[in-house]
Amino acid sequence: MVPVMGVLSAFVFAAQMLNFPVFGGTSGHLLGGALLGILLGPLGGLMTMATVIVAQALFLQDGGILALGANVFNMGALPVFFGYAVFRMLGSPQRPGKALGFLGFFVGWASVVISASVCALELGISGAVPLKIGLPAMAGFHAVLGVVEGALTAGVLSFLARVRPDLIRGDSGARFGLADWIGGFVMVAIPVGILVLAGASKLPDALQSLLAGVPGSAKPAANLLSAGRYTDYGVVLYCAILLLFVVAYLAARAGQNRRGGP
C-alpha cells in the first residue's frame, strides 16, 4: 500500500502540470481528491492527499504549516470521503459509458464545491470573512472551476474503465469497518459543529463567554497571545484545527492497523 500511495502522491503532483486552459489567461488542473477516494478507498486516498498537501506546504511554501489541519480536512478528507462514499453507495458502473461519465463528473464537480463551501464556513466562524459574503463567493467561483475537475475525473475514470477496470473500486464488497465509521463521523460531525458554532457566534460574544466559562483557560491565553479582539475567536479555531488533525491522524492510524501496516 505504501509505495502505491507514495507514487500516486507524485502522480497528483505531476498531473497538476497538465493544465487545461480556461477563460482568459487562467488554467485549471486536476486536484484529484475525489478520484483518489474512488481508486484507493477513503484512508489510502486521505493519506495520499495529506502527503501532497504537506509536501506543497514544505516544498512550495504553498498552503501554510499552521493551516495544515484545515487544508488536509478541506482538500483531503472532504473530497476523498465524498468521492468514495458516492461510489460506494451508488455502486460504480463497471463499464465505460454515460453512467460512469456522469457519475465521475458529478463527484469531481461536487467535491470542489463542497471543499470551497466548508472553507467559507470556516473563514466565517473565524471572523476573517463574513459568511454572507464568503459563502456565495467561494461556492459560486468554485462551481465554475469545478467543471474542469468534474470533466477530468470523468475522463480518467472512463479511460480506466476501458484499460484497467480492476482499479476502480466502488462495490468491492467489503463491509463498513471501524475506520469507515470514524471517517463518516468526522464528515458529519465537523460541519454540524461548525454550523452550531457559527450560529452561536451570532449572539454577542457567545464564543468569548464559552471560553471564559472554562476556568483558567481564557485569561492566560489572552495575556500570552496578547493580540487584539480577534484572537479570542482564533484560539477556538486553532483548537478546532488541532482537533481535526488529531481525529484525522487517529483515523489514518486505525486504517493502517487494519491493513497490517506498510
Place this chain on the structure above:
Amino acid sequence: MKHSFVDRYANLDSPLHLLEARTKIVGFSALIFTVLFVHPETLGQFFAFFFLMAILAGISQIPMQYLFGRAFVLLPFVLLAGIALPWRGNEGWTWFLALMFRSILCLLMLVLLTNTTRFIELLRGLRKLGCPKILVANLSFLYRYLFVLTDEVMRMRQARDSRRVGRAGVLRELRTLGSMLGTLLVRSFARADHLYEAMLSRGFHGEFPVSDPRRFSWRDFAFISVVALFVAAMVHR
C-alpha cells in the same frame, strides 16, 4: 530533462546547513508560531523578525534574489485574501500590513528551512520528532518519484503536441487530457508495483537509511538558545 526544484541550495555548507534537522524544524516552527501572534500594531516586533531573518539568511549563503523570489511568488494569493481589509479604515490598514508582514516572514522562514536541509534529512528529523512512519515513507516516495513522473508528463505533452496542429474543441481537449492522466495513472500503478517488489526483495522494512547524518553539536545548542531568547522577548514584551 531539466528540473528546477525547490531545495536546490540544500547542499551548501554554511553553519545553518550544518545544523541537525530537528533543531531547525523545532526552531523555525517556534518562530513561525510566534510571528502569527505578534500584535498588528507593534511594528517594532515585525522589524525585529525581519532583522533576525536577514541575519539567518546572510549566514545561510543562499542568494538574496532566490530567497525573495520564492517568498514573493505566493504574495498575490495573500493580497487576494487581504484585499478587503484597507476599506475598514485605519485599523484595517494596520491589519493588512500585519498580514503582509506575517506572510512574508513565514515564507522566508520556510524557504530558509527547506533550502538549508537536504530533504531526506528533513524527513529523518520529522520522523525522529514523532511524525507517523507512514507519512514520512509517503513523502520520501513522493520525493523520489516526482522527477520520474514529471519526465513522463513532459514526454507525454511533447508526444501530444507533435501529433496535432492547433487546438481542438473544448470537449475533445478535455477527453485527450483525461486519457493522458489515465495513462499516467496506469503507468504510476505499474511502477509502484515493480518498485515495491524490488524493494521488498532487497530487504525494505518501511524506513530509509540515511548516509552521513548530521550530529547534534554546540551549533544546535547555540541556534536553539538564540531562537528561545528571541521568542521569549517577543512574547514577553
